[in-house]
Amino acid sequence: MSKYMTPVLVLVLAVLAITLAYNGSVVVTGMASSMTRTFNATTGSADPIVRTVTCYDADDTTDVDLNAFATSTVVCNATVYDSEGCQDYNGTVGGSSQGEFYDAEIESQPCGANNHSDCYNNASCEFTGACSSLTNQTVECSFDVYYSANNVTWTGWINVSDSGSLTDNNTDNITVANLNALNLTDEFIFLGNIAPGADTTLTNVSMGVDNGGNIKIDLDLNGTTDFTCATGPNILIGNLVYDTSAATAYGSGTNLTTTATALSTFDLLEPQNVAATPSTASGTLYWGMGIPIGTVGSQTCDATVRVAAIMDQ
Amino acid sequence: MANNNIFAFCLSFMVISIMFSSIVFAGLSASPATVDFDNLLRGGYAEQFFVIKNIDVDPAEIRIGPEGEIAEWINVVGENVFVLEGNEARIVKIAINPPLDAANGEYHTTIFITAIPLNNVGKSGVFFTWGIDIPTNVIVTDQQVSNYTVEAFTVSNAEECKIIQYSINVYNRGNVRLTPRYHATILNVADRSVVKEFYYTAEELLPTQIRTDIVRIPYELAQFRCIPQGEYLLKVDAYLEDQMIYTRDRFFEILEPGALTILGNLKGIDYPEEVELGEVVKIDGTFRNVGEESLVSKLRCEIYSEDERLLEFVESDQREVAVATEEILTVFYTPKGPGEQIVHCVVNYENKQTPPVRGPLSVTIPIMWIYVGILLLIIIIIIIVWKVTKSKVVIQ
Numbered sequence: 001m002s003k004y005m006t007p008v009l010v011l012v013l014a015v016l017a018i019t020l021a022y023n024g025s026v027v028v029t030g031m032a033s034s035m036t037r038t039f040n041a042t043t044g045s046a047d048p049i050v051r052t053v054t055c056y057d058a059d060d061t062t063d064v065d066l067n068a069f070a071t072s073t074v075v076c077n078a079t080v081y082d083s084e085g086c087q088d089y090n091g092t093v094g095g096s097s098q099g100e101f102y103d104a105e106i107e108s109q110p111c112g113a114n115n116h117s118d119c120y121n122n123a124s125c126e127f128t129g130a131c132s133s134l135t136n137q138t139v140e141c142s143f144d145v146y147y148s149a150n151n152v153t154w155t156g157w158i159n160v161s162d163s164g165s166l167t168d169n170n171t172d173n174i175t176v177a178n179l180n181a182l183n184l185t186d187e188f189i190f191l192g193n194i195a196p197g198a199d200t201t202l203t204n205v206s207m208g209v210d211n212g213g214n215i216k217i218d219l220d221l222n223g224t225t226d227f228t229c230a231t232g233p234n235i236l237i238g239n240l241v242y243d244t245s246a247a248t249a250y251g252s253g254t255n256l257t258t259t260a261t262a263l264s265t266f267d268l269l270e271p272q273n274v275a276a277t278p279s280t281a282s283g284t285l286y287w288g289m290g291i292p293i294g295t296v297g298s299q300t301c302d303a304t305v306r307v308a309a310i311m312d313q
Numbered sequence: 314m315a316n317n318n319i320f321a322f323c324l325s326f327m328v329i330s331i332m333f334s335s336i337v338f339a340g341l342s343a344s345p346a347t348v349d350f351d352n353l354l355r356g357g358y359a360e361q362f363f364v365i366k367n368i369d370v371d372p373a374e375i376r377i378g379p380e381g382e383i384a385e386w387i388n389v390v391g392e393n394v395f396v397l398e399g400n401e402a403r404i405v406k407i408a409i410n411p412p413l414d415a416a417n418g419e420y421h422t423t424i425f426i427t428a429i430p431l432n433n434v435g436k437s438g439v440f441f442t443w444g445i446d447i448p449t450n451v452i453v454t455d456q457q458v459s460n461y462t463v464e465a466f467t468v469s470n471a472e473e474c475k476i477i478q479y480s481i482n483v484y485n486r487g488n489v490r491l492t493p494r495y496h497a498t499i500l501n502v503a504d505r506s507v508v509k510e511f512y513y514t515a516e517e518l519l520p521t522q523i524r525t526d527i528v529r530i531p532y533e534l535a536q537f538r539c540i541p542q543g544e545y546l547l548k549v550d551a552y553l554e555d556q557m558i559y560t561r562d563r564f565f566e567i568l569e570p571g572a573l574t575i576l577g578n579l580k581g582i583d584y585p586e587e588v589e590l591g592e593v594v595k596i597d598g599t600f601r602n603v604g605e606e607s608l609v610s611k612l613r614c615e616i617y618s619e620d621e622r623l624l625e626f627v628e629s630d631q632r633e634v635a636v637a638t639e640e641i642l643t644v645f646y647t648p649k650g651p652g653e654q655i656v657h658c659v660v661n662y663e664n665k666q667t668p669p670v671r672g673p674l675s676v677t678i679p680i681m682w683i684y685v686g687i688l689l690l691i692i693i694i695i696i697i698v699w700k701v702t703k704s705k706v707v708i709q
Contacts, residue, residue, distance in 0.1 A: 051564050062464045068342035068368045092669050127668050128578055132470060132566050133544060180445050181342035187430060188440050215346050220446045306427060308444035311346045
């Protein structure tokens with residue numbers, strides 16, 4: 001008996017070793033239920049029908065309102081009908097849904113891969129709610145649209161296919177509103193220690209300006225008040241100058257006034273998304289300061305300056 | 314003498330210090346970026362909405378005010394000074410009323426929106442406020458323009474013997490008040506026969522006003538009957554005085570009682586898509602009650618092999634989900650073997666079931682098991698070689 005034990009033991013160990021070492025392709029069943037569920041592909045002759053598509057954004061207004069430096073969620077939904085039943089298209093037996101949202105003035109369907117610029121797609125839209133009358137169900141496609149989306153008419157497109165690969169699609173149009181958005185990189189700037197009768201020589205103190213909307217912008221600039229000095233006298237706001245170049249001599253910079261004045265050459269373009277990567281549209285303002293002769297020294301002076309974005313002039 | 318010179322130098326070198334501060338993120342947005350009021354009547358009215366957002370992380374005081382030649386024609390409806398928290402947005406309405414003696418022509422003004430940081434109190438120096446300036450163009454005319462458009466039209470499914478409701482979004486694009494009228498016709502989908510008609514006169518719509526009208530159609534037919542269950546077509550015609558300016562139809566359904574009041578949605582399932590044999594898989598299903606009554610619900614997940622054979626099913630405990638809330642329903646599954654599997658989940662509630670949500674599950678053999686298998690193989694080989702060697706010795 002013992003002479004057979006070794007070969008039997010070797011055989012059992014070999015089978016066990018091979019089973020453990022072979023990863024990934026062996027399915028072990030042995031479950032409480034051996035019931036087989038069959039997913040029948042229904043090859044009916046009836047197409048699915050995508051009924052009216054409606055596109056809207058989070059605040060459900062007539063236009064899409066974008067979010068500065070961020071995305072806005074646009075939702076397009078439609079009721080789908082198929083006489084073969086919801087299961088034929090909602091993924092239970094088969095079928096699927098896809099959607100696209102694109103700039104109708106630049107693109108057409110299919111608009112291609114998601115480029116975060118003028119073409120967004122959703123490869124797997126969601127079937128929501130119950131299947132009513134055994135045939136109708138709502139499909140919903142959502143798209144996260146970047147703040148640089150053009151201010152034009154966009155088209156939302158929904159396609160549904162069933163288990164027999166029959167398809168239908170439908171569209172809706174919606175306008176993307178224009179958005180003016182501004183970010184300053186500084187709330188304060190340091191202009192340096194300046195003696196009475198002297199100036200900063202150049203406009204060389206910089207401040208960044210970012211465009212977070214979908215339009216080209218210029219700037220409106222004004223001083224809200226003159227410099228209020230602790231000891232006095234006050235310094236006129238016009239002693240503060242600005243320019244779009246760091247190399248500008250103080251005397252060649254533009255004097256600030258208390259009336260909003262357009263810097264119509266600032267021309268900061270809206271961001272352009274390239275290769276699905278949102279770009280940053282940034283410009284720079286440079287500041288310089290001069291202290292009039294006779295100003296009392298060793299004191300601090302306060303002033304407020306307003307920088308506003310305005311549509312390109 | 315040297316000290317006196319130094320003192321004199323310092324005395325004569327007067328310094329004006331302008332305070333500095335750190336670089337911060339300070340922003341504001343407004344949409345739309347420009348406003349045009351065309352064909353405005355003297356003594357007339359128009360309105361415009363803006364979405365204003367403080368895109369700074371800190372709160373800011375927002376001030377809104379028009380400036381320019383016709384600034385007194387423009388008013389902010391509600392507060393024109395308010396605080397927005399960081400990343401908070403607000404919808405602001407402005408209204409414009411040209412006086413009766415305004416001359417016809419074109420006018421221009423600017424609406425200034427300014428953000429003033431709240432954390433600058435007590436600081437000294439030069440500091441900035443930031444804003445968005447909205448160019449506003451106005452054309453005053455004597456010509457009356459009467460026109461409105463329908464921007465959107467939707468109809469909701471209804472339960473049998475309950476109100477049928479549709480919503481219609483209208484925009485007065487003229488410069489006079491007007492009253493929209495709607496004619497709704499319910500048609501049988503099969504033969505397009507008329508089941509019911511309903512006329513509705515909406516409230517007066519001001520110039521440039523955008524409004525959503527909700528219209529409720531009674532469900533009764535003659536002889537105290539309800540419109541029976543089934544699929545129907547709702548056709549709506551919109552009229553301006555006697556002229557039809559819009560017509561559209563939408564499909565909708567009359568469902569069995571309770572079909573809408575008792576309704577839930579399995580939004581998705583969450584679980585690790587790859588596990589090792591021996592691990593317990595936790596599957597979370599997000600279930601939302603979108604009906605009008607609380608639901609007793611249970612998540613059921615079936616796990617299938619790659620060739621669609623049922624391997625196991627697991628169910629969660631029952632949970633009551635309140636109206637308009639989401640709950641996470643959880644089941645646990647322990648794979649019995651390696652391979653590619655399919656997770657197929659539904660939520661059962663009140664004798665109903667949600668559409669399924671499916672996903673893949675990959676069950677792998679733990680790496681330690683592979684090492685043990687290789688070690689066993691080596692031992693087997695050693696045993697075989699030893700046996701063979703021993704047999705040869707015996708023969709000799």
